[in-house]
Amino acid sequence: MNWNGVVVTVTGGAGFLGSHLVERLAARGARLRVLDTLAAAHAAPNVQAEFIQADIRDPQQITAAIAGSEVVFHLAAIANPRACEGQPGVAFDVNVAGTKQVLEAARGARRVVFLSSAAVYGDPVRLPMDEGHPLHGQDVYARSKLAAEQVCRMYLRRGLPLTIIRNFNTFGPRQSPALLIPQVITQALQTGRIDIRNREPIRDYLYVEDLVEALRMVVETDATRAETLNVGSGLGIQTGTLADHLAALLGVPVRCLDQPVTGSRALIADTRKLRRLTGWAPTVPFEEGLARTVASYR
Secondary structure: OOOOOOEEEEEOOOOHHHHHHHHHHHHOOOEEEEEEOOOOOOOOOOOOOEEEEOOOOOHHHHHHHHOOOOEEEEOOOOOOHHHHHHOHHHHHHHHHHHHHHHHHHOOOOOEEEEEOOHHHHOOOOOOOEOOOOOOOOOOHHHHHHHHHHHHHHHHHHOOOOEEEEEEOEEEOOOOOOOOHHHHHHHHHHHHOOEEEOOOOOEEOEEEHHHHHHHHHHHHHOHHHOOOEEEEOOOOOEEHHHHHHHHHHHHOOOEEEOOOOOOOOOEOOEOOHHHHHHHOOOOOOOHHHHHHHHHHHHO
């Protein structure tokens, strides 16, 4: 696919993932529309793009903003699980009703990508988790993403050329300070130590450059239409191991508080389907991604 001159709308394009995606596609010549409320924007992309301040729950705003788009990446969401627990009504309004508004407005596009979450899987019955793994997500965030996936399937039945991406734990520069890796780095820089609640939870960490490359390749591949695809590294990293790596990079000690944690005990992606359909593979090793992220915070 030649991106030169292609009109692309990225909802949530001033956020962590969206800003990196916008920069990647702008470098390939796409005409970018960045749609965001800007309420929590802390990662605005440094590219030539049309910025549209709009709320995805507003049908008139969204219809006008997306009109004429050839490709739509729907990344806008309340993505912090704690924020979703605190305001479940708002979370469902944005993550589910907002998704419906975006998909309705995108019905003229030739490709649409919806960013879901590995949280929909909940606790594992097998590892790694393929796309057929049972969906046991229990918290508000996971349930809102599950409901949004059902909205996507309704539009798939209506013929919308849509792909659902179940994203595992992406990290890198500009990530929200509410999430684990930025929290740990910030704590280390400010206090000279790292405190973690529990060493045991396992997550699949993928550097942000590899995620945006996967999103690009998904749109460039006809075989991914109407598919649900995992994106992750395929490697499980314990929270304690993550903390040890960051402590070594930052030269600080680690203390485990041995406190219980919520959420799935392990999330590891089976990405064979994505690799088979697109040829994608991650290129940034975990340790290198952490070093780049720490350097950006310094």
